[in-house]
Amino acid sequence: MKCTVCGKPAIVKFPAHNSAFCEEHLDAFFLRQVSKTIEKYKMLPPKGRVVVAISGGKDSLVTAYVLKRLGYEVLGFFVDLGITQNDFSPRSREVVENFCKEHDIPLEIVDLKERYGKDIPEVAKRQDRICAICGVTKRHLMNEYALSVNADALATGHTLDDMAKLLLANLMRWDLHHLAKGVPTLPAEPGFAKKIKPLAFQSEDEIIAFAKLHNIKPVEAKCPYGREAKYNRYQEALDMLEEKSPGIKRSFYKNYTKYAYLFEGTQARPPKVNCEVCGFPSVSPVCTFCRTWVVDNEKKK
Ligand SMILES: [Zn+2]
Ligand SMILES: [Zn+2]
Numbered sequence: 001m002k003c004t005v006c007g008k009p010a011i012v013k014f015p016a017h018n019s020a021f022c023e024e025h026l027d028a029f030f031l032r033q034v035s036k037t038i039e040k041y042k043m044l045p046p047k048g049r050v051v052v053a054i055s056g057g058k059d060s061l062v063t064a065y066v067l068k069r070l071g072y073e074v075l076g077f078f079v080d081l082g083i084t085q086n087d088f089s090p091r092s093r094e095v096v097e098n099f100c101k102e103h104d105i106p107l108e109i110v111d112l113k114e115r116y117g118k119d120i121p122e123v124a125k126r127q128d129r130i131c132a133i134c135g136v137t138k139r140h141l142m143n144e145y146a147l148s149v150n151a152d153a154l155a156t157g158h159t160l161d162d163m164a165k166l167l168l169a170n171l172m173r174w175d176l177h178h179l180a181k182g183v184p185t186l187p188a189e190p191g192f193a194k195k196i197k198p199l200a201f202q203s204e205d206e207i208i209a210f211a212k213l214h215n216i217k218p219v220e221a222k223c224p225y226g227r228e229a230k231y232n233r234y235q236e237a238l239d240m241l242e243e244k245s246p247g248i249k250r251s252f253y254k255n256y257t258k259y260a261y262l263f264e265g266t267q268a269r270p271p272k273v274n275c276e277v278c279g280f281p282s283v284s285p286v287c288t289f290c291r292t293w294v295v296d297n298e299k300k301k
Pocket of ligand 2: 275276277280282287
């Protein structure tokens with residue numbers, strides 16, 4: 001197996017791109033791909049300021065690393081959920097702190113217990129939809145932070161595999177609202193920072209190879225609440241198709257981004273109000289975030 005670019009021995013092969021690369025050209029390939037995505041989907045201005053939500057998993061670490069290499073001003077953001085089972089939160093926090101130190105990335109940490117007097121395991125005792133609540137919590141906090149530092153955008157580590165399986169799941173249900181929102185860039189709206197997914201066209205194997213090349217070590221501890229299981233069967237279906245037709249995942253998602261605008265405004269949504277507590281847009285007088293973390297505490301006092 002030889003590098004498609006220079007002919008030296010290759011360390012990795014990407015059938016979807018009909019290419020193989022040596023170390024040097026794997027690095028160049030990955031950076032060029034992400035840089036093209038950023039440009040095509042108008043994610044960031046040159047040297048723009050970007051908040052990256054870093055969980056400690058490989059996808060968010062690679063997102064932060066690549067944006068830094070491409071010359072953007074990267075600000076890391078981490079939420080300490082207080083999950084001590086499997087040593088999940090402490091290990092994740094340590095990985096993110098060490099990574100940011102090593103790559104000279106300023107890091108903002110929100111510790112739920114410190115700020116709100118309780119953490120995810122405590123909320124989980126009274127909530128069976130804890131993964132949804134956890135998602136709402138992280139999104140609220142990262143959005144608030146991105147707005148507070150005037151970032152050009154808020155980046156998350158969603159990958160091609162994430163985007164393609166969500167697309168398939170949303171198509172299966174003809175969920176028009178989410179079909180309108182599955183694009184790599186969501187523009188800023190009142191109360192919401194611009195959201196970008198710079199790895200939206202990088203598949204799992206590319207990210208793993210790139211992380212290994214740069215010695216990026218993700219946290220190994222798994223979240224005991226196991227939220228990732230939800231879309232597994234869509235992932236399996238796509239993996240099976242990809243095996244038979246390399247590149248199909250990429251074209252499935254890429255072609256969708258051309259037509260996503262067709263889904264805009266296709267479904268009536270409940271009118272948005274501003275949350276009475278935090279002031280951010282909400283569908284109810286007090287938003288889920290404030291109901292979970294803020295209002296309860298006030299009642300107890
Ligand atoms: Zn090469
Ligand atoms: Zn609120």
